[in-house]
Amino acid sequence: MAASALWGSRPKTRGVVLDLIRAARTISRVELAASAGLTPPTISEVVRDLMSDGLVVEAGRGASTGGKPPTLLQLNALARYSVGIQLERNTCVIVVVDLAGRQVARTSFRGTAQMSPEKALPFLAAQVNAILDTAAVGRDRVLGVGLVSYGPQDRHAGLLLTPQPTDAWYEYPVAPRLAEILRMPVLLDNDAAAAAIGEYWLGTVDPHSTYGCIYMATGIGGGVVVAGEVYRGSSSNSVEIGHISLDVDGGECPCGNRGCLENYAGPSAVVRQALEMPGLADHLALDPTGTDFLTEFARIAAAANAGNLQARHLIERSARYLGCAAVTITSLFDLDLIVLAGPSFAVAGSIYQTLIQQEVDRRTFARRAHPVRVVPSVSGSDAAAIGGAVLVLQSELVLGRARVAAGKALSLVLPVVEATEAT
Incomplete structure (x- = not known):
């Protein structure tokens, strides 16, 4: 007998139904059929399958x-977990989230900028194992790890395509190597794209919205989500707003461009500008030889909040530059929402939100057609790590990239890494 069209597309159908249950929190089979555009017998069969796997x-x-x-249905949030790792120059954050995307454990520590990848990745793996042990989450319930970092990167091969923080990281197979150490699937992705999709999964944006995310840690990145899918471009290195040129005659950027936004508005740029103000630099005890730009930037931002006029001037100038970038991506993608995420917005987020909103209101091309709101991320400084974990959930469960098998860790069928199943 020929296979039916339904079961030929079974993973996709399961994903649609599972995502509807997740988004609704609780929903009946009748409501599922209406929302998914499927027949009641099909919904019953898919739901029975999901319940058999312990997911619903x-x-x-x-x-x-x-x-x-x-009868109402809901996710069995404790049936599966995923891990998100934000790999940054100055800081690392690891989170464990359940099937609903809720954070159940978190740890953070200084970045791995001074380590070679051969030393950094075993150290990261040890931290992942430790947090899973602390949270009492068995490896058999972990779908995988979302490793998120700056770009450019080859997402499919799991490589960073940048000699940062050192030349040793350039083209190093970070995802395959970490997967080998952990013996579980690892998905590499852009930190800003991860932060953007996390907002959708956690239900804080309209699922039909076209929205953008400006992510600021040590550098500046961006992401755009359309109907629940991250806009990828041809190589998943899209919406790199930190490298939009603001001045064609500006200084050369390590990316190869000139006059990049990041060199005017990024945390490292703000720290350099502060060091040129002896009074402010001495007052805040800024280290002219330091490389921990997140900590130094946080001092400047805190001083701005406390009323220091020099610090306030620097933060407001950074915010206006970011407002210019926000106008650019809003006009390019016709966005209706911009989310501000990342650790560098954690201290002075209100200043940035106010000034970016002003620029968007005044200058966006479609401002007469619809408003554009600028809002802080619900995940704050951990947005990228949480988003990394969410990307694993989405890849495994919603996009139908792998068959869910009760009691077994899954191998991502993305060409990111061919990892051996956890045992």
Whole structure:
């Protein structure tokens, strides 16, 4: 007998249904059929499959509309977990999230900028194992690891395509090597793209919205999400707003461009500008030879919040430059929302939000057609790490990249890494 069209596309159908249950929190089979555009028998079959795998459970009865009260369904959030790692020059964050994207454990530590990848990745793996042990999460319930970092990168091969923080990291197979050490799947992605998709998964944006994310840690990145999917471009190195040129005659950037936004508005640029103000630099005890730009930037931002006029001037100038970039991506993608995420927005986020909103309101091309809101990320400084974990959940469960098997860790069928299943 020929295979039916339904079961030929079974992973995709499962993913659609699972995502609807996730987004609704609780939903009946009748509502699922209407939302998914599938027949009630098909929904019953898919739901039975998901319940058999332990991913969905019944959650009591809904309100009656005249007949028998419907049985409600919800995710079994504790059935599966994923790990997100934000790999930054100055700091690293590791989170564990459940199937609903809720954070169940977190740790952070100084970045691996001074380590070679041969030393840094075993250290990261040890931290992952430690946090899973602390959270009492068995490896058999972990779908994989989302490793997110700056670009450019070859997402499919799991390589960083930048000699930062040192030449040793250039083209180093970070994802395959970490997967080999951990013996679980590892997906490499851009930190800004991860932060952007995390907002969608956690239900903080309209699922039909076209929105952007400006991510600022040591550098500046961007991401755009359309109907729940990250805009990737041809190599998943899209929306790099930190490298939009603001001055064709500006200084050369390590990326090869000139006059990049990051060199005017990024945390390292703000620190350099502060060091040129002896009074401010001495007052804040800034280190002219230091490389921990996140910590130094946080001091400047805190001083700006406390009323220091020099510090306030630097932060506001950075915010206006970022406002210019926000106008650019809003006009390019016709966005209706911009999310500000990352550790560098954590201290002075209100200043940035206010000034970026002003620039968008005044200068966006489609401002007469619809408003564009600028809002802080619900995940704050951990947005990229949480988003990395969410990307694993989305790849495994929603996009149908792998078959869910109860009690087994999954191998990503993305060409990111061919990892051996955890045992």
